[in-house]
Amino acid sequence: MPTFNQIKSILSQKTVGIAGAGGLGSNCAVSLIRSGVGKLIVADYDRVSPENLNRQFYFRKQAGMKKVDALRENLHKICPGCMLQMHDTWVTRENIDLLFSVCDVVVEAFDDAEQKSMLIDHMLTNLPNIPLVAASGMAGYGRTALLKIIQSGNLYVCGDEESEISEENPPLAPRVSIVANMQADIVLQLLLKDAF
């Protein structure tokens, strides 16, 4: 196993895209920055709301802020020197290439299944050489052993593939963070696989 310094020196050269800065995106970003990833490109149009605090990496006093601004603030508290390119925008087929074509890996961190499908479809069609780490199924609590990783070529999907969020099955911090960190762990594997 390489030392943390060796790992960091490889990761510091890498750029990771994150589509969405909610429960998946904010937690995944924190783990990637803690691990030493050099640059993140994050896109989200939303604002922090008090209801987000049950799972997203934001603080009470950040309510009302743009998520990309609040996340920049929080990530810089962990790593003042990290490079962050934050985009206050809704991710669409029209701007995906512009946002993410320079990335070594992209993380799908949307809430809505249609948005997930749109990004997966577009990335696999237009940017097929960039690995995409997506997530599907993480609502509720328990059933941790059902969380898995499906791989098909350059596409990875983390989650249980069935637990959809609803009033009766809300997203909660533990399972959302577990899946966000499964995504972050796959990103590290992909970024480090040729180095050691």
Add this chain to the structure above:
Amino acid sequence: MKITLNNRPENFETDSLSISKIMEVKSFHFKMIVVRLNDTLIKREQYETTQVKDGDDLKIIHLVSGG
């Protein structure tokens, strides 16, 4: 034919089947899915016309909201 469906071996009586037919037989009724045949993306409009053959690796991945 013998194929791999979502990482499990599956046997079908016929020599080939369309992706739509396999979804019907195996009761995949999800609204949002990603279909990969031998690691190639198959778009929704190709489900009827794409034939799965012996030895193929088919993945039907279910996308649900949450994140």
